[in-house]
Amino acid sequence: MPFLLRRFFTLLSSIFAIVTFNFFLFHIIPGDPIRLIARTQRLNAEAIAKMRASFGLDGSILSQYFRYLSKLVHGDLGYSFSFKENVSGLVGRALGNTLLLLTASTLIVVILGIAIGVFAGSRQGKKSDTATVISSLILWSMPTFWVGMLLVFTFGVWVGGLPISGISTANAVYSNGFEYFMDISRHLILPTVTLAIVDIAFFIIITRTALIDVMSEDYMLTARGKGLGRRAIVWRHGFRNAMLPVLTASALYISALVGGAIQVEVVFSWPGMGLLMYNSVLARDYPVLEASFLLTTVAVLVANFAADLLYRVLDPRVAVSK
Amino acid sequence: MSLLEIRDLHISYPNPKGEFFAVDGVDLTIEKGEFVGLAGESGCGKTTLALSIPRLLPRGSHIGAGSIHFNGVDTTALSEEGMRALRWKEISVVFQGALNALNPVHTIGSQIAEPIRIHDESVSKKQAHDRTLELLEAVGIPARRFEDFPHQFSGGMRQRVMIAMALSCMPKLVIADEPITALDVMTQAQILDLLRSLCDRYSLSMLLISHDLSVLAQTCDRVAVMYAGKMAEQGPTSRVFGNHGAKHPYTQRLLSAYPNIKHERKFIDGIPGYPPDLSQEQVGCRFADRCDVALSRCATEVPELIDIGGGQSVACHLASDIRAGVQ
């Protein structure tokens, strides 16, 4: 499959580019990061020497770069001074938690977003459509973290009833796995809802526009002419075609989703990549910040790659093989 | 009882100033098994008239006065559900610009088979599949291409797929809106023959729209010529297109504007001027401005479509004068 190969090669070269970019961003641009850190923390000479080594700051840029690459390949992401732990272990745990949050909210966003978008788009110009568009624009205009703050206020202070912080109850003792599962699920509700609320607006608007475009295509008139019911027309003929531009916009969505997740994790202290990033910014813990930035970006590149493949599956015009 | 009887039909589209009538008091009759051609310049309302029959007009358009009787049923009064049952089962359409009329993400086989089971739930999947293969064969597309997607076909083949699709429920009336415009001459002839033979074989009626008169002359039993939303002339092909058969000056000019079918091609001798702007109030005969032989009353009086015998009718003051003179 030449396409798959080609696309895979593009993915690899993008990852390579981001790794290089990352190297310059954290190792070259700031000048001596030790100086930066020393500005905010009191460090003794021993700590500075240790850091210098951990940053790989000896030797020429090129040799630094290759040492950096080889460390990366071996999964060595450095040592965190604020967490007193290897960065790879830190980000590994965080990544899992973030993926849990992203999966949960993406499910909601995709299913509800498509349903509402199709609902509005197939009723273009009617009151229900206008109401959907306006509410979506309002939701879209709210900062994600603020929506989270409102929910924390509502469910943590005002009404109560749902956990507003962390991934599980502190010091809880579980009698079985199911209890543990339920505890995590309860903690997952508010972060997921927050993330979904804002991103769903984006999805609704894109789906609606795409469906409206598709509805004016000639083949939709054919479908009507065949005597199909309204539902069959919209779903069997309109929907799949409308999904193509939605998938094309998925790069934007993925980026927005990641941005949203960071904010949500901060507000709800959800122990994922976003919270890690936040804490590392506060502590100016560069190795952690660097690793979480790199990992997030690579994950996004991979997600875009997957979206491209899905597009191929959905659109027979670009599919190479059956 | 005729299969289709359209009486005094008015269809309007909205425009910034309110609305305008793209079809303005048109009569048209199609008998069972008959082939009727519909001709006229671009924008004269052919598609609008045709799509009003299965009620597929775009949103915003409005059927005003007039009636459409299909098989004795007034379709303008039918509920949307009732109309749905008629679509494709009784009236199918080969849409203008079939290139985009096929859904790009479904196989052509499934698109042809789709209406069969919608309109007759007793048909099994297998039967629908077999019927589709039969239809594909009838239009000359190999059965193995059932699973192919529209983009894998050439323009002419897609046109044939559309025709197979239009026949999938064996409707009583097929509306073919410029089914061959985008094709080369050889393919045009092929597709016309195909349409004609298939409809003959299954004894269907057809409304064939084309602005190419030679096409209509080859295929149709009767022809109707529209001008600016009104019927100018209609009658048996042999009479209207025969020597000195056309009575309306517009038809005459059209006939001379097109390369003659019998004689060698000649340079296209267009009609000077443009059709009137329908969004303006119309007085008198709409063709009067471009007519060589217009009378003074043509500018003020709208000519009625009148029967001049032999199944032919004309909407022209001159023709009615001739007839009045004869009587």
Place this chain on the structure above:
Amino acid sequence: MMKRDRTSANHGFWYFMGKLWADRMGRWGLIALAITTFIAVICPIFFPFDPSKVGADAASILTGPSKTHLLGSDELGRDVLRQFFTGARISLFVGIMATVISTIVGSGLGIFAGYYMGRLDGILMRITDFFLVVPALPLMIALGAIFGQNITVIIMVIGFLSWPRTARIVRSQTLSLRQRQFVPRAKSLGSSNLRIIRTHIVPHVMPLIVANTILVVAGCILSEATLSFIGLGDPDRISWGTMLHFSFVSGAIGRGAWWYFLPPGFGILFIVLGFTLVGHSFEKITNPRLGGSE
């Protein structure tokens, strides 16, 4: 000599204002923008905020709305309403300045890539696509953390990371203009490339750039709020995002101090929605094909 497209921005400012006002969405957007602009420009003059004017004792901290503090006080006993006014100014300022950078970079790159086509286009679009897929917020956080907390850094970071979409849109429009008749003709008449860009390309892509710019402002204001909330805001220039940051870290939510975290949030929502509505409406006006959502 040359025929102008009817889509070009030959219409004046008031023409578009009239059109926007005639559209329901556009009208609400304009009203929202007018109100926020008033708050941002005028109010701080009469009710300046002095960050050093902290409360006298613990009793003045996070107090609810009262006669002295119409919108209560913050965790240092300072007036929230005055902070809100100043915050409007900073949020709007950062959003607009970042947009200026983003628009200049984005439309510049877009026009050059689309006009010169070929190799230059290939390289520029490769770079654009790269920045399009790299998630913006993590990158902004990284840059913000590296370069430090001050308002110039924030403006630069947001501005230099918000251009890729503009570049893409402007490039495709330029490309299609480039392939039309008048460019080769103007060239054969001896016009220089820069002149052609100025007289034939720029006027035609302008409506598109303007529509896009209005939407970019909305995005930039949101980005600023988010960065400030994360703690990368300029502590000396309090924006709505910074207010939300301090209300969050000072535990205003837990204490139920709604007067502290509701106003800045609604402020952001209000102004972003204003720009979004005007942007969509403007798009509809300049590109009628998109219309019909009303």
